[in-house]
Amino acid sequence: MSFPGVDALCCPHCGGALTDGERRLSCEEGHAFDLARQGYAPLVGAHSNLTTGDDAGQVQARQDFLAGGLYEPFLEPIRAAAAVDAPGVALDIGCGTGYYLADVLHRTGRTGVGLDSSKYALRRAAKAHPALGAVLADAWRGLPLSDDSAAVVLNVFAPRNAVDIHRVLHPEGVLVTVTPDPEHLEPLPKFVRMLQPQERKEDKLIESLSSHFERSARVPVHFETPIDRKTVHTILAMGPTARHYGPEELRRAVDDTVPETIDLTVSVTVSTWLPASL
Template identity: 45%
Template sequence: MLQDIVEYLVCPHCREPLGYTPDGGALRCADGHSFDIARQGYASLLPGDAHTGTGDTAAMVAARDAFLGSGHYAPIASALAAAVPGHVDCVVDLGAGTGHYLAAVLDSRPSARGIALDISKFALRRAARAHSRLGAVVCDAWRPLPLRDGSADVVLNVFAPRNGAEIRRVLRPGGTLLVVSPTPRHLEPLVRELGLLGVDDRKDERLAAALGPHLDAAGSSEHTFPLLLDHQAVRTVVGMGPSAWHTDPTALAARIDALPEPVPVTASITLSVFTRTGEPRAAHG
């Protein structure tokens, strides 16, 4: 619920703390900036000039909810929960989508509260209902996050954009960042057979460049597991990811229909761990 996490929130305009208005229908700072709370329970803390066109669409969110709700990526949720330190008070999921992974972490940490951050209001309508100790906030990962300094014990980042400087700022000293990213084997043979977007060979290099100046790498592990997907599950896993923006629907449907059913598919991700220790380093290059 939003009231569980309001103490961590700051105004995106003036960075002052936020609190509830007397009627409970909005958040407001001491400078008078006010932000309505949607009836679905989330708040939008986007500044007025923010561009929201890059968020996941309602169709993409529905596909993600269906696929994750079927348990196909349960090993990823379990790996994340196992990697979270034993006692945490606040877990932030940057690019939380429907809140699926954050809810799994909160289930494993009964004293923790969770903050789901995403630019898609369609996703956060679902995230706001994903767990009783979760609050959902619309924001832009590439702008200053509407969180106070050092508010998070853990930040999750699952198949999502990552702003190293802001992640460092909102992590407490000694805090942990957990990043899930696909390996080149992820979703084969679908990537090859359906012409989906693949993982480029420099992904690990780009991850290190984005986070290395701000956080210390503390290890990584690969998690690979088999999936057996019917055609509807194939449609949802394609529809929930970036390939949904880049494939022709008619051609894609024909390719899916031509696949055997069920389709053996490989899921393969890297779980990378970073910690906030010491001072940030200057970027090289």
């Protein structure tokens, strides 16, 4: 079976097309990339930094949390935004466990590329859907995909490099982002000091994308839901806060401060962006 999405991939060293061999991808220049035992392709270029990728504990927490279904309401607006006719793969940058990409592949019948800098995330993503090719790479170091090769680019709570996304996105394709609103995950910061990822800020999102994309739709997803203390812990354990606290310290902080159940605010924006003609 060939590696899903191989036609869209390119060599991180020379940019040449990649072909599929016995559990390895290689280019004409002789650069070769052995697939990991768990099925992902390590297309890691020079100067890549993989240290920002989620660690094993964060990935396990994310898997557990998503399995609980709390973010299921994001799926429909993502699917709707991803329904385009352009040719190419569906690429998910910072795909994590592949939860959103697998759903898009299931609905659209496309082939997908899930890119992440965490090998722990990719072990899951590689199994999330048979048409999903999992790729280890640093999203800030040049995407190992050829020009115009993606019909859809997903970017859900993850880093984004506007220039390179524009390069790989087909002119008739779409970029779909999911970003947290300021009140997302209230009232958790009242109980535990939370690290706020940079992409939390709406103006940062617009600033980072508006030179290369025009936003064509914006769908707010906003609801409140009761959750128990265990779920609070899982949410904190999958995010950047987990890196600040050690596992024991995080457990104690949650047990000491969070009531048995709380009402959680979930508030995100699903945005559709069209590539600007530059």
